[in-house]
Amino acid sequence: MSVVTRFAPSPTGFLHIGGARTALFSYLYAKRFGGKYLLRIEDTDRERSTQVAVDAIFEGMKWLGLTSDFPEIYQTQRFDRYAEVIAQMLAAGTAYHCYASREELDAMRAEQQARKEKPRYDGRWRPEQGKLLPTPPEGVKPVVRFKNPQEGEVVLDDLIKGKIVFSSDELDDLIIARGDGVPTYNFCVVVDDMDMGITHVIRGDDHVNNTPRQINILKALGATPPQYAHVSMILGSDGAKLSKRHGALGVMEYRAMGFTPDAILNYLVRLGWSHGDQELFTREEMIAKFDFEHVSASPARFDMEKAYWVSHKYLKTADLAAVVPEFDWHLRQQGVDPANGPALADVIVQQRERCRTLLEMAEKSKFFYASVESYNEKDAAKHLTAKAVPVLSALIEGLTELSDWQAEAIHAVVHAVAEKLGLKLGDVAQPIRVAVSGAAVSPPIDQTLMLLGRTATLARLAAAAAYAAQSAPAA
Ligand code: GLU
Secondary structure (H helix, E strand, C coil), rough: CCCEECCCCCCCCEEEEHHHHHHHHHHHHHHHHHCCEEEECCCCCCCCCCCHHHHHHHHHHHHHHHCCCCCCCCCCCCCCHHHHHHHHHHHHHHEEECCCCCHHHHHHHHHCCCCCCCCCCCCCCCCCCCCCCCCCCCCCCCCCEEEECCEEEEEEEECCCEEEEEEEEEEEEEECCCCCEEEEEHHHHHHHHHHHHEEEEEEEHHHHHHHHHHHHHHHCCCCCCCCEEECCCCCCCCCCCCCHHHCCHHHHEEEEEECCCHHHHHHCCCCCCCCCCCCCCCHHHHHHHHCCCCCCCCEECHHHHHHHHHHHHHHHHHHHHHHHHHHHHHHHHHHCCCCCCCCHHHHHHHCCCCCCCCCHHHHHHHHHHCCCCCCCHHHHHCCCCHHHHHHHHHCCCCCCCCCCCCCCHHHHHHHHCCCCCCCHHHHHHHHHHHHCCCCCCCCCCHHHHHHCCHHHHHHHHHHHHHHHHHCCCCC
16 A cells, blocks of 8 residues: 555645644655655635635745645635535435524524533434435525434544544534535545545644544545544643744744754654654655654644754754755845855855854855945954054955965964964954954854955955044054
């Protein structure tokens, strides 16, 4: 049997991080067994579904690399198929028309509550052998109800939660199509899972209670129910329901925060799943190792600090080819043109030890691609004083003469200037940093100048020397 999984979001809100984790688990499980993974947009709730949310789902999935093995699937494009199955069920007697009005149903519910019973449909239109059904009222468009088996139980052998038994009499006859013919949520899911040959349904555990109903409908259709894996929810770091404050953000907001897709996936895969004490996984390792035996049945806690930790670890070792396009995007977000400076891979290599995210890296690397508009006030007050003028002049002189614009040669000039002026290396390096980057933090100075290039370096040193000459003498 070839594994087929699906991620079936309803486009009613933004694609948040919990949804991305469900998608990831579905994707990994399919890939682990050489199977297929599909993305299905459950947009039958037309009032609450929006195009913005649909776009966000595709954008997020694409960015994470969790792309479907099939063309886009929308439930709203499958209404003919749902109608066909409903007609089949009516003909087979596994579904029936119910003409009960809203008022009748409300009264039924009120009576049950008065008797302290659980509200449920009482089966008044349910056909049974020898039962006389009421005469259908005129002008009423009936709903279609599923004729749920009344005896026995439904056993859900959940791959994460274990065995859950539901008694059939807890399940009343579910409406599968409304009076206007629009099929209902649980029904569409069932027809899709059947038609698409889904072998493993991996989804949030808020769907556990839908599962026995879905299993019964599948059985009534003669289909073999898939296996189910209900993933526990994600809580905030304080144990409360995950909210924006804890990091329940849209997937693309993590991009804006400077995470790489691989780092996010790595963080997410460990949210509820473990493989010994391994924390860092490549995509290939995740695929090779993911299993349900090690997915926890209890809720995972979202921990932003850990996400940053993973991000940093990732940046330090990541394949440059994967990081360069993301870094390019961040620089553009900051309004600089990555073509106006050194190769991005070279800058990443210099910066990645000191940056936890690409956002931070882009902020700290902007100066390679755009001129320094102003100096950090504190840093300039400390390092671009009158005392810096001879330092900067000597550097300009030494560097102008340099024929070989390489880190080693640059290093030698900086050293020579420190020696000549009787200064510590830092007293030379710090004014250079402020001069070329605007602030007193940068990668090693020789690397920084090499990457920045001769022309920009000399121009910025000259501008800083002029600035320092005007400033008040150092206290
Ligand atoms: N559309 C449902 C949701 O977004 C998921 C349904 C399912 O996975 O079966 O919660």
